[in-house]
Structures are given as C-alpha cells and as structure tokens.
Amino acid sequence: MKKIVILIMAGLVVLLISCATPPEQPVDTTAPLPEKELEEAKSLKTRVDNNGLSEFASEDYQQAEKSLQEGEAAYSKDNTTAKKALNAAIQSYKTVISKAFPLKTDRSQAEVDTIKANAESLKAPVAMKDEYTAAKAKYDEAVAAKDAGNFEQAISLFAEAKSLFQDVYEKTKEKKEAAEAEIKSAQEGIKDAEEMAKAADEEIRGGE
Amino acid sequence: MNKTIVMGLLILGLLVLASSASAQSLLDNPDYNKAVELQRQAEAAYTEGDYDKAKEYSEQAKIYIERSNTYVNEKLLIYRANSLLKRAQERVSYFKSVGVQPDYQGYLAQAEKDLAQAKRSYDAGRYEESIEFSKKVLAGIAVMKTVQMK
Numbered sequence: 001m002k003k004i005v006i007l008i009m010a011g012l013v014v015l016l017i018s019c020a021t022p023p024e025q026p027v028d029t030t031a032p033l034p035e036k037e038l039e040e041a042k043s044l045k046t047r048v049d050n051n052g053l054s055e056f057a058s059e060d061y062q063q064a065e066k067s068l069q070e071g072e073a074a075y076s077k078d079n080t081t082a083k084k085a086l087n088a089a090i091q092s093y094k095t096v097i098s099k100a101f102p103l104k105t106d107r108s109q110a111e112v113d114t115i116k117a118n119a120e121s122l123k124a125p126v127a128m129k130d131e132y133t134a135a136k137a138k139y140d141e142a143v144a145a146k147d148a149g150n151f152e153q154a155i156s157l158f159a160e161a162k163s164l165f166q167d168v169y170e171k172t173k174e175k176k177e178a179a180e181a182e183i184k185s186a187q188e189g190i191k192d193a194e195e196m197a198k199a200a201d202e203e204i205r206g207g208e
Numbered sequence: 209m210n211k212t213i214v215m216g217l218l219i220l221g222l223l224v225l226a227s228s229a230s231a232q233s234l235l236d237n238p239d240y241n242k243a244v245e246l247q248r249q250a251e252a253a254y255t256e257g258d259y260d261k262a263k264e265y266s267e268q269a270k271i272y273i274e275r276s277n278t279y280v281n282e283k284l285l286i287y288r289a290n291s292l293l294k295r296a297q298e299r300v301s302y303f304k305s306v307g308v309q310p311d312y313q314g315y316l317a318q319a320e321k322d323l324a325q326a327k328r329s330y331d332a333g334r335y336e337e338s339i340e341f342s343k344k345v346l347a348g349i350a351v352m353k354t355v356q357m358k
Contacts (some may be wrong), residue, residue, distance in 0.1 A: 123257020175259035179266070183254060186247050186266035189273040193243070196277060197235040200284040204234075207291055 033076060034083035041068050041086045044093035048100070051152065056100030064092030101151035108158035109146065112139060115162060119169040127172045135164035234280045243272035282335075289335035292342035296323050299349040312352050319348040 045068060048054060054061040071085035116139065124132045142157030250265035300316070300323050308316050326341035 126257035127259045172259070175263075179250075179254050179259035179262040182263045182266040183247070183250050186243075186250065186269040186273065189270050190243060190247060193240060193273050193277050193280070194235060197233060197240070197280045200280050200287075201233050201235075203284065204287050207287070 031079035031083070033079055034071070034086050037083055037086035037090065038071065038075060041071065041089040041093065044090060044097070048093055048096050051101070051104065051155070053096055053100035053104060056103040057096040060092050060095045060099065064089050064096060067092060101155075105146050105151045105154045105158070108155050108162070109142070112142070112158050112162045112165060115165045115169055119165050119172060122169065122172045122176055124168050124172040127175050128168050131164070131168045131171065135161055135168050138164055234283055235276070237276055237279050239272045239279055240276035243269045243276060246272060285335045285339075289330055289338045289342070292339055292346070293323075293326050293330055296326060296342040296345035296349075299346060303349065303352055308352055315348050315352045319345045319352070322348065 041064075045064070048061065048064075067085045067089035071082045071089055074082035074085060076082075116135075119128075119132065119135075138157060138161040142154050142161055145151075145157055146154035246265045246269035250262045250269060253259075253265060254262035296319075300319050303316055303319075322341045322345045326338045326345060329335070329338035329341060
C-alpha cells in the first residue's frame with residue numbers, strides 16, 4: 001500500500017513538472033536553408049548603402065532592414081520563416097532602389113546644374129574653353145545615361161562632371177580676378193599719365 | 209560777295225588750325241594712344257569673358273603708358289633746358305652789350321664758357337647737364353648784375 005502511494009505521488013510530481021513548461025512549437029527542420037535569399041538580400045543592401053540611397057526611400061529602407069534582421073535571426077532555426085522574411089527584405093530593397101536611384105540622379109544633376117550655371121555666369125565657356133568643353137561633354141554623357149535609365153552610371157558621371165565644372169569655375173574666377181586687377185592697374189597708370197602730361201602741358205604753356 | 213565769304217572761311221580755318229596747335233597736348237603721342245587703344249581692347253575682351261586676353265592687353269597697355277611717360281618727361285626736360293638756355297643766352301648777350309666793370313670781366317668770361325657748355329650739352333641731348341650749366345650762367349650773371357648796379 002505504501003508503495004502504491006509513493007508511485008502515485010511520483011506520478012503526480014512528474015505530471016506537475018510536465019505541465020509547468022508549455023509545449024515547444026514544432027520546428028520545421030525539413031525546410032532548406034534560404035542561402036540564395038540571404039545572399040541576394042545582403043547584396044542589395046550593400047548596393048543601397050554604397051550608393052547612399054536610404055535617405056531617398058527611408059520607410060522602405062527601414063522595412064527592408066527589419067525584414068533582413070528577422071530573416072537572419074530565423075536563419076537555420078526556422079528556415080521557412082527566414083525565407084519569408086528574406087524575400088520581404090529583397091522586395092523592400094528593390095523598392096528602395098527603384099524609387100531612390102531616379103531621385104538621387106536628379107539631385108546629382110541639380111548639383112551639377114548649379115555649379116555649371118555659376119561657371120557660365122563667369123563666362124567660363126570663353127575663359128576656359130577647352131576645360132569647359134570637357135566638363136560639358138561629361139555632363140552630356142551623364143544626361144544620356146540618365147535618360148537611358150542607367151542611374152548608377154549617370155550618378156557617377158554627374159559626380160565627375162561636377163568635379164570638372166568646379167575646377168572650371170575656380171580657375172575662371174582666378175582668371176577673372178587677375179584680369180580685373182590688371183585692367184584696374186593699367187587704368188590707374190593711364191590716369192596718372194594724363195595728370196602728368198596735363199601738368200607738363202601747363203608748365204610749357206605757362207612759359208610761352 | 210563770294211570773295212568776302214572765301215576770305216571769311218579762310219580766316220576761320222586758320223583760327224581753327226591755330227587753336228588746335230596751341231591746344232596740342234603732350235598726350236597726343238603714339239604711345240599714349242596705343243595704351244588707350246589696348247586698354248579699350250582689354251575691357252572688350254573682359255566683357256566677352258576672354259580674361260587671358262584682357263590681362264595681356266592691359267599688361268601691354270602699361271608698357272605703352274611707361275613709354276608715353278618717358279616721352280612726356282623728355283619733352284618737359286627739353287623744354288626746361290631750352291628755356292634756361294634761352295634765358296642764359298639773353299642775359300649774357302645783355303651784359304656783353306652793356307659792358308661790365310673790369311673787376312667782373314672774369315665773371316662774364318666764365319658765364320660765356322658755361323653758356324657754351326650748356327649749348328654743347330643741349331645739342332648733344334644731355335639736357336640735365338645743359339640745365340646745370342645754364343643755371344650756373346644765371347647764378348654768375350646775378351652777381352654781375354648786383355655789381356653793375358653799385
């Protein structure tokens with residue numbers, strides 16, 4: 001009888017312990033690792049970050065980052081969930097890319113337009129003809145790339161054009177200032193010469 | 209009637225010529241004119257945006273201004289040398305014509321020597337030297353005058 005009571009109590013203890021923790025969720029261990037999805041999501045992220053696109057589609061970018069983190073967290077633990085999250089990340093990064101590249105290209109072009117206009121206001125096409133022509137050719141190349149939808153190439157070309165126009169602007173400004181100084185100096189020289197000659201004329205006429 | 213008109217026009221023409229001749233300035237020299245023209249070209253090039261050319265023209269203009277200044281200074285120097293030489297010649301001629309006291313003959317002789325030197329220097333284009341000799345003549349003459357007036 002004592003043995004039966006002990007067995008019943010032991011059984012109750014086992015029952016209590018087994019009820020204290022919830023039953024574990026069944027883990028899908030049969031799904032394959034979403035390696036390709038992870039690789040693609042990371043590659044897209046790198047492309048977005050390297051091109052500084054996040055600021056042009058910040059909500060989509062945040063969504064992509066969140067999905068990537070979820071995908072990485074579930075990776076090799078729950079591959080079905082990981083794959084789903086990584087596909088969402090891929091989609092969001094692609095959205096960032098499709099939205100942000102045209103916007104960034106427009107901004108790059110606007111920056112070049114400003115410095116180009118500044119150079120032109122100093123008459124750089126005359127003052128620095130060859131250098132201006134080279135910068136303009138690069139600019140035209142960038143516009144053609146943009147029109148063709150090659151935004152990454154366009155951004156890179158606009159950056160080159162900007163640098164060239166900046167150089168043209170600064171050198172034109174230097175030349176302009178140097179010319180102004182020389183013209184002013186010659187003008188003063190002419191004025192002094194006129195005053196000197198006038199004084200000499202008066203001395204000579206006074207003696208006649 | 210026609211003769212009167214022709215004469216009137218002739219006189220008017222002569223007056224215009226005379227006034228332009230007297231109004232002629234030392235600035236009417238090729239170097240000054242060239243400098244002004246170059247400066248005009250510099251300003252035109254600057255307006256067009258050809259700053260290199262503008263600078264170049266103004267640099268050249270400054271060279272011609274210097275030449276013009278040299279010309280004006282030389283003309284003024286010649287004028288000064290010539291004026292002093294004339295005055296010196298007049299004073300020496302005067303004292304030679306009125307005569308000087310025997311004690312001061314030496315002064316007149318020295319003045320004549322200095323005058324000759326002033327003339328030689330002037331003819332050789334050494335105007336500053338000529339001016340110095342003419343001044344020497346006039347200083348000597350000034351003493352003679354005082355002596356003669358006693």
